[in-house]
Amino acid sequence: MTKRSTKLAASSAADGEAPASSRAARAAERRQAIVDAAMEEFIARGFAATRLDDIAKRAGVAKGTIYLHFKDKESMFEELVRTVIVPVVTRLTTLPPPAGSVRDLVEAFASNFLKEVINTRRGDLVRLIVAEGPRFPSVADFYYREVVSRGMAGMRTLIELGIARGEIRQKDLARYPQILVAPAMIAVIWQSLFARHSPLDAQEMLRVHLDLIFGERRTT
Amino acid sequence: MTKRSTKLAASSAADGEAPASSRAARAAERRQAIVDAAMEEFIARGFAATRLDDIAKRAGVAKGTIYLHFKDKESMFEELVRTVIVPVVTRLTTLPPPAGSVRDLVEAFASNFLKEVINTRRGDLVRLIVAEGPRFPSVADFYYREVVSRGMAGMRTLIELGIARGEIRQKDLARYPQILVAPAMIAVIWQSLFARHSPLDAQEMLRVHLDLIFGERRTT
Amino acid sequence: MTKRSTKLAASSAADGEAPASSRAARAAERRQAIVDAAMEEFIARGFAATRLDDIAKRAGVAKGTIYLHFKDKESMFEELVRTVIVPVVTRLTTLPPPAGSVRDLVEAFASNFLKEVINTRRGDLVRLIVAEGPRFPSVADFYYREVVSRGMAGMRTLIELGIARGEIRQKDLARYPQILVAPAMIAVIWQSLFARHSPLDAQEMLRVHLDLIFGERRTT
Amino acid sequence: MTKRSTKLAASSAADGEAPASSRAARAAERRQAIVDAAMEEFIARGFAATRLDDIAKRAGVAKGTIYLHFKDKESMFEELVRTVIVPVVTRLTTLPPPAGSVRDLVEAFASNFLKEVINTRRGDLVRLIVAEGPRFPSVADFYYREVVSRGMAGMRTLIELGIARGEIRQKDLARYPQILVAPAMIAVIWQSLFARHSPLDAQEMLRVHLDLIFGERRTT
DNA sequence: TATGAATGAGCATTCATTCAT
DNA sequence: GATGAATGAATGCTCATTCAT
Numbered sequence: 001m002t003k004r005s006t007k008l009a010a011s012s013a014a015d016g017e018a019p020a021s022s023r024a025a026r027a028a029e030r031r032q033a034i035v036d037a038a039m040e041e042f043i044a045r046g047f048a049a050t051r052l053d054d055i056a057k058r059a060g061v062a063k064g065t066i067y068l069h070f071k072d073k074e075s076m077f078e079e080l081v082r083t084v085i086v087p088v089v090t091r092l093t094t095l096p097p098p099a100g101s102v103r104d105l106v107e108a109f110a111s112n113f114l115k116e117v118i119n120t121r122r123g124d125l126v127r128l129i130v131a132e133g134p135r136f137p138s139v140a141d142f143y144y145r146e147v148v149s150r151g152m153a154g155m156r157t158l159i160e161l162g163i164a165r166g167e168i169r170q171k172d173l174a175r176y177p178q179i180l181v182a183p184a185m186i187a188v189i190w191q192s193l194f195a196r197h198s199p200l201d202a203q204e205m206l207r208v209h210l211d212l213i214f215g216e217r218r219t220t
Numbered sequence: 221m222t223k224r225s226t227k228l229a230a231s232s233a234a235d236g237e238a239p240a241s242s243r244a245a246r247a248a249e250r251r252q253a254i255v256d257a258a259m260e261e262f263i264a265r266g267f268a269a270t271r272l273d274d275i276a277k278r279a280g281v282a283k284g285t286i287y288l289h290f291k292d293k294e295s296m297f298e299e300l301v302r303t304v305i306v307p308v309v310t311r312l313t314t315l316p317p318p319a320g321s322v323r324d325l326v327e328a329f330a331s332n333f334l335k336e337v338i339n340t341r342r343g344d345l346v347r348l349i350v351a352e353g354p355r356f357p358s359v360a361d362f363y364y365r366e367v368v369s370r371g372m373a374g375m376r377t378l379i380e381l382g383i384a385r386g387e388i389r390q391k392d393l394a395r396y397p398q399i400l401v402a403p404a405m406i407a408v409i410w411q412s413l414f415a416r417h418s419p420l421d422a423q424e425m426l427r428v429h430l431d432l433i434f435g436e437r438r439t440t
Numbered sequence: 441m442t443k444r445s446t447k448l449a450a451s452s453a454a455d456g457e458a459p460a461s462s463r464a465a466r467a468a469e470r471r472q473a474i475v476d477a478a479m480e481e482f483i484a485r486g487f488a489a490t491r492l493d494d495i496a497k498r499a500g501v502a503k504g505t506i507y508l509h510f511k512d513k514e515s516m517f518e519e520l521v522r523t524v525i526v527p528v529v530t531r532l533t534t535l536p537p538p539a540g541s542v543r544d545l546v547e548a549f550a551s552n553f554l555k556e557v558i559n560t561r562r563g564d565l566v567r568l569i570v571a572e573g574p575r576f577p578s579v580a581d582f583y584y585r586e587v588v589s590r591g592m593a594g595m596r597t598l599i600e601l602g603i604a605r606g607e608i609r610q611k612d613l614a615r616y617p618q619i620l621v622a623p624a625m626i627a628v629i630w631q632s633l634f635a636r637h638s639p640l641d642a643q644e645m646l647r648v649h650l651d652l653i654f655g656e657r658r659t660t
Numbered sequence: 661m662t663k664r665s666t667k668l669a670a671s672s673a674a675d676g677e678a679p680a681s682s683r684a685a686r687a688a689e690r691r692q693a694i695v696d697a698a699m700e701e702f703i704a705r706g707f708a709a710t711r712l713d714d715i716a717k718r719a720g721v722a723k724g725t726i727y728l729h730f731k732d733k734e735s736m737f738e739e740l741v742r743t744v745i746v747p748v749v750t751r752l753t754t755l756p757p758p759a760g761s762v763r764d765l766v767e768a769f770a771s772n773f774l775k776e777v778i779n780t781r782r783g784d785l786v787r788l789i790v791a792e793g794p795r796f797p798s799v800a801d802f803y804y805r806e807v808v809s810r811g812m813a814g815m816r817t818l819i820e821l822g823i824a825r826g827e828i829r830q831k832d833l834a835r836y837p838q839i840l841v842a843p844a845m846i847a848v849i850w851q852s853l854f855a856r857h858s859p860l861d862a863q864e865m866l867r868v869h870l871d872l873i874f875g876e877r878r879t880t
Numbered sequence: 881t882a883t884g885a886a887t888g889a890g891c892a893t894t895c896a897t898t899c900a901t
Numbered sequence: 902g903a904t905g906a907a908t909g910a911a912t913g914c915t916c917a918t919t920c921a922t
Contacts, residue, residue: 023881026881027881030882043354044354044355045268045355046266046267046268046351046352046354046355047266047268047269048265048266048267048268048269049267049268049355051915051916051917052916052917052918053916053917056884061882061883062882062883062884063883063884063917063918064882064883064884064918064919064920065881065882065883067917067918067919068881068882072917072918073917073918127350127351130347130350130351130409130413131266131347131350131351131352132266132351133412133413134263134264134265134266134412134413135264135265135266135269140413140414141417144413144414144417144418148414148417149417149418170428170431170432172428172431173428173432175424175428176403176424176425176428176429178403178406178407178410178420178425179402179403179425179428179429179432181406182399182402182403182405182406183396183398183399183402185402185405185406185409186398186401186402186405186406187398189350189405190398192353192354193350193353193354193360193364194360194364194368197361197364197368197369198364198369200398204395204396205396205398205399208390208392208393208395208396208399209396209399211390211392212390212393212399212432212433213432242901243901243906246906247906250906250907271890271891271892272891272892272893273891273892281907281908282907282908282909283892283893283908283909284893284894284895284907284908284909285906285907285908287892287893287894288906288907292892292893293892293893463902466902467902470903483794484794484795485708485795486706486707486708486791486792486794486795487706487708487709488705488706488707488708488709489707489708489795491894491895491896492895492896492897493895493896496905501903501904502903502904502905503896503897503904503905504897504898504899504903504904504905505902505903505904507896507897507898508902508903512896512897513896513897567790567791570787570790570791570849570853571706571787571790571791571792572706572791573852573853574703574704574705574706574852574853575704575705575706575709580853580854581857584853584854584857584858588854588857589857589858610868610871610872612868612871613868613872615864615868616843616864616865616868616869618843618846618847618850618860618865619842619843619865619868619869619872621846622839622842622843622845622846623836623838623839623842625842625845625846625849626838626841626842626845626846627838629790629845630838632793632794633790633793633794633800633804634800634804634808637801637804637808637809638804638809640838644835644836645836645838645839648830648832648833648835648836648839649836649839651830651832652830652833652839652872652873653872682922683885683922686885687885690885690886711911711912711913712912712913712914713912713913721886721887722886722887722888723887723888723913723914724886724887724888724914724915724916725885725886725887726914727913727914727915728885728886732913732914733913733914
């Protein structure tokens with residue numbers, strides 16, 4: 001009756017005997033299954049309305065097992081956010097191959113953001129953070145510290161570089177990097193809320209936005 | 221222990237003497253007190269985590285009184301959104317005095333948006349809608365229909381007018397009015413989530429953004 | 441919006457002006473409407489599950505009006521039982537025209553019981569008393585005192601008369617008048633509970649039962 | 661404060677040592693405790709006035725435990741009726757040893773009914789069904805189907821046999837088996853409602869009734 | 881380690897009763 | 902007298918958390 005998490009059971013052969021990846025690996029696998037399940041449920045229902053029962057069922061574990069990996073519902077949510085956000089940030093920030101024009105850099109970033117966040121569960125997670133932020137100051141703090149402030153700083157640097165190189169005219173833009181990111185954020189929220197009312201071609205919108213800023217015209 | 225609703229007692233002179241405003245007026249007053257209290261609580265805690273007890277306490281009414289005005293918690297939330305959103309939309313859309321440049325129009329709108337939404341409980345309500353949308357399709361539908369689609373259409377018209385008049389260069393912008401609104405939305409969310417981490421001068425940011433689109437420079 | 445009780449408004453002409461039956465009559469009328477409505481509701485839902493709101497609505501009065509006539513829900517129920525039971529008992533016990541055979545007397549009684557109780561709201565009330573008895577000792581006491589014990593005594597007298605006159609053979613019957621009444625009671629309950637499963641010709645059943653006791657055969 | 665269910669602890673030896681009766685047995689035991697407690701409370705107060713809190717307290721379990729066994733209060737009531745009725749019906753219908761006179765058979769049945777139902781919680785349950793029937797059509801249906809219609813059919817068969825064998829004179833009786841059962845039902849209700857006003861020797865009453873039908877005289 | 885039965889605090893909702901109009 | 906808006910105690914049900922197995 002208990003359903004095993006499938007998408008992550010890429011580990012071993014038989015179910016009861018784990019040759020190589022014993023003990024620790026099994027545990028990590030289970031934990032990951034819980035995190036995945038929790039993300040789905042939290043996104044779909046929000047923190048307060050999500051039942052641990054449903055998470056356990058979806059993860060294919062018993063309810064008590066969750067407490068072997070997380071202190072309680074709150075810390076599960078907080079750790080979940082960290083667990084999912086950190087690798088994405090790492091990937092998005094490590095990327096910039098320091099060659100080419102600023103627009104190339106920004107476009108590369110946008111492209112990655114598109115692939116890694118928009119139209120992804122990760123995008124829904126961003127909306128979830130926006131939703132639960134006020135009730136989870138620690139999550140909002142974490143998100144501001146790890147994502148927002150770092151993102152703003154990075155964008156500002158890029159903008160200043162663009163201004164220095166003459167790619168960007170609008171000098172004030174450096175004071176509000178939010179403007180550079182705003183359409184991407186709006187895309188994330190739009191997909192999560194209004195996709196079924198009217199689909200949005202996020203990629204094209206971002207291109208138009210970059211045209212607005214860099215003045216030129218190019219194809220992705 | 222019972223607290224009188226203060227901000228809404230615009231009825232008569234003194235608090236203890238309500239000669240004319242009998243029955244109906246008292247009822248409307250009470251209902252408004254409930255709506256106000258509910259908005260505060262829903263914004264602070266989200267739908268699921270909000271207790272009717274707290275709403276009642278904050279509104280200065282008994283728990284049962286809420287049910288004289290709303291069928292249940294869900295419809296209270298839905299009606300609340302309508303009650304608050306409709307007048308704002310009305311005010312924001314009725315405003316444009318059809319004189320002056322397109323930039324003037326947009327700036328007037330931005331100015332009103334700033335005053336009516338950003339830095340206002342209404343702004344928090346927008347974040348709340350983003351947060352609860354997935355669990356309240358009816359709310360998301362309503363918001364899309366009454367606010368988003370109408371807003372997009374209006375913006376598109378303005379953009380096209382701007383293009384026709386030569387105020388806006390970027391022709392593609394008309395396809396993505398979201399870009400025009402994005403910074404305003406980001407400002408709303410920012411104030412709600414990150415104001416305490418780093419305050420945002422929304423007015424100035426919007427000005428910079430308009431400069432980006434209209435190319436010029438002006439002071440509000 | 442308030443609906444006037446119709447079936448009882450056989451009183452006066454205009455609604456606001458009661459020529460003869462003013463004041464007191466109006467009050468009595470209202471009270472009767474409440475009693476009627478209450479009986480319907482209590483029978484349909486039982487004491488605990490009946491809402492005063494529904495009674496008021498059905499009676500065409502405001503909720504508060506009920507409290508002008510009855511102390512509270514409990515005493516309303518108790519008085520209701522008295523109000524309805526007493527006249528029936530009176531009618532059923534006053535009837536015996538002291539002529540003819542004992543069987544004639546019993547048959548006359550059965551016939552009246554059939555007309556006055558079985559297939560009547562009064563029958564449902566008996567079932568209601570059976571239902572609520574344990575929670576309303578005062579009602580059970582009243583019913584036992586006014587109906588059961590008097591009924592048993594009366595039946596015993598009739599049986600003894602029948603035995604003395606040679607109409608009834610079974611001498612022990614006088615010790616258990618319940619046997620004489622049992623089918624009538626069963627008819628009451630049957631109609632209330634199982635009529636829709638399988639209708640019962642109570643009159644015929646009672647005739648068969650009397651044949652069993654009196655040994656003869658007659659038509660009603 | 662927690663009371664262990666006593667009457668049902670027929671499992672192991674001492675109360676503190678339950679070696680074999682693990683899991684399933686414990687669960688069954690708990691469920692039975694809940695059923696017992698529920699029966700007491702429902703009988704004493706009726707469905708609507710019974711509090712789950714009281715059932716839980718009486719059963720010695722937490723409130724939530726009830727919901728591990730029953731979907732809600734309604735289905736608890738319905739299942740309770742089934743759970744209690746079915747075995748009784750089974751026992752009462754399996755009994756007839758096909759020897760002896762019809763009167764012997766009927767007397768055996770009466771004797772069992774006396775022992776199994778009258779003066780038993782089961783008797784009170786019958787009154788409860790009469791009480792709640794109108795609000796629980798499913799219960800009334802079940803009772804009619806499983807008990808009443810089967811009982812009527814069985815009685816009719818016996819009566820016809822009695823007529824065929826010359827033990828019963830009254831031929832019409834076969835059309836109204838209710839007459840045969842009526843005093844037993846009245847005994848059930850009497851004990852439940854009027855026992856404290858005036859005790860009833862049900863056994864003797866049933867004997868007198870059988871004498872009435874079979875005409876003879878015998879001792880149980 | 882993993883399980884899931886058991887717990888009981890917590891909350892939405894109902895409804896008898898009151899009382900200002 | 903009548904009214905019905907307002908009250909708040911009462912109660913069914915949920916669900917995060919614990920712990921014996």
